[in-house]
Amino acid sequence: MKNRRSLRWLVIAALVLAPLLLPAFWLQNIVARAAVFGIIALSLSFLNTYGGMVSMAQMAAGGLAAYAMAYTSVNGSGLGVPLPWPLALVIALIVGTVFGALTGWIASRTRDVYLLMLTLAIGMGVFSFAQQNNELFNAFDGINGVAAPRIGHLSLNAPIPFYVLSVGGAWLLLVLVSHVVRTPFGLALQGLRDSDRRLAALGYRVTLHKVAAFALAGFMASVGGVLMLWYQGQIAPGSVGLAAATNILVIAVLGGLRRPAGAFAGALVFVLLQTFATDLFFRDRYNTLIGAVFLLVVLFLPSGVLGLTDLVSWLRRAIRTRQAGEQSSGIP
Structure with missing residues (x-):
């Protein structure tokens, strides 16, 4: 515990x-982008860690929020109706949250692999709809040239403002998750993870708790989606496709699904590999390196990258125990 507190500070x-x-x-391109990916992965980690649910629709929730933000912002595609950016932001977050709640309601009667496949189908439905709808989503090209909000003369996608916004948002959402899981709702959600039938027998409304959990996860993914839009300046169907959804799952597993903070550790590893793998490996085979790292983490670090802290703590305890044993037996 002391080591974790020291690491946190x-x-x-x-x-x-x-x-x-x-x-x-x-x-901007490493730390802030890792924070953005980490926020979306945090929404998945929250559902899995405390609700026992794995959702492949989190990127779709973030993408829909990004589309809503782009549609209500000044953009180079000429689509939508520009609104004041605070109002556009509220609309975008509502869209992602409502989508999360609807996903939870649809998937409320499924579990395990069936839940994963159903949410994947929902995510791919969003991808197909965005790719085929030209009037609303500008089809394959997406909405480009989205102007990031400005506060006075300061653009929010400038390196330092975007860093502060992304890292600050990530920290606040992590604090939010830490608070929620200690509330009666969070405790009930953990009961849902252990046994939804037992929770229902105690009089809890299981479906309502699942919908609320997915809505909260959708809100978190929406924050990441909006930040992703401001970083890229555009949103396209590829941002919510199968590869993007799989990347979020990879990030969550790399960091450790059982720890919310692991989402950000996994995101940092993923972004570093994605950015520099072309220099370390064949340019057209960098995904092979990412896959190899993913495989090594799954095989040797089941708790994810953050499991390294547990390994270090275990080694220290083992060394101290051995030293104490040697001293007690009189071995010099």
């Missing part, structure tokens, strides 16, 4: 000092 100090030490490329 070390991470906080590093994030605070990062704008002073790191170049703009690392701030």
